Amino acid sequence: LSNARDGATRRILAIVNQKGGVGKTTTAINLAAALVESGKRVLIVDLDPQGNASTGLGIPHSRRVRNSYDLLVKEATASSLVQPTTVENLSVIPAKGDLSSADVELVSDAGRARRLQKSLREPELLAAWDYIVIDCPPSLSLLTVNAMAAADAVLVPLQCEFFAMEGLSQLLTTVKEIRRGLNPALTVEGVILTMYDRRNNLSELVANDVRANLGDVVYRTVIPRNVRLSEAPSYAVPATVYDPTSTGSLAYRALARELLERGTRSAA
């Protein structure tokens, strides 16, 4: 049996990059699904008002009446917002458009950056899940700050394109600021190279450049550009379910293994 119930492996991961379209949501869904295949119980918190993770996991709007907006603004109990997906042991706290007004509504609340941190400390929730994966919006707004305040670690997907690292120093500065105040224990778990195209020299150049600059924090596993990864959301399942042997699915499984190994290493 897996060590899924071993509290020591429990982690909250925030998938962060203020750029859109770099593979945050694809990583949240498929990394989560691959962790589930490894025997973990995984909850995705959709913190993007676009709700792409919720849509990709097949949560209809009728099951998003209560959503992550209620978590942040209404202080609803997190476990009361959890929606199951078609994948056993993979659930989601969904999001929809009303989340986009959360920063304005919380503007006069001194504790506004700790709303998620507080709500994810619910013992019942922590007992139920091995991993909590937070899918962030494409900004370093209050929503992302809430995610970083609540997380143990940040995962940063970087698209293998020119200017991949643009904005990264701002992101890392934000992480340092969060560490100084809201969450001293926050770490950068890793950088994930996404949409790697081996027929395109640029991908390799960018990947080498990123590794040269960032070193070991970059995962060995690279996520290839794979059409199955982009098709799966329209079937409302992770790619690992839609096409289990696609290159994209294999890559996310390898990434999950690497993440689990790193977890053991840093715990040792």
Ligand code: ADP
């Ligand atoms: P983000 O959440 O950072 O905005 P997404 O995960 O939504 O990024 O990805 C942006 C678009 O690229 C989506 O249409 C998604 O399906 C597609 N996509 C993401 N990763 C890959 C990949 N490795 N190969 C092919 N398409 C991808």
Ligand code: MG
């Ligand atoms: Mg997204």
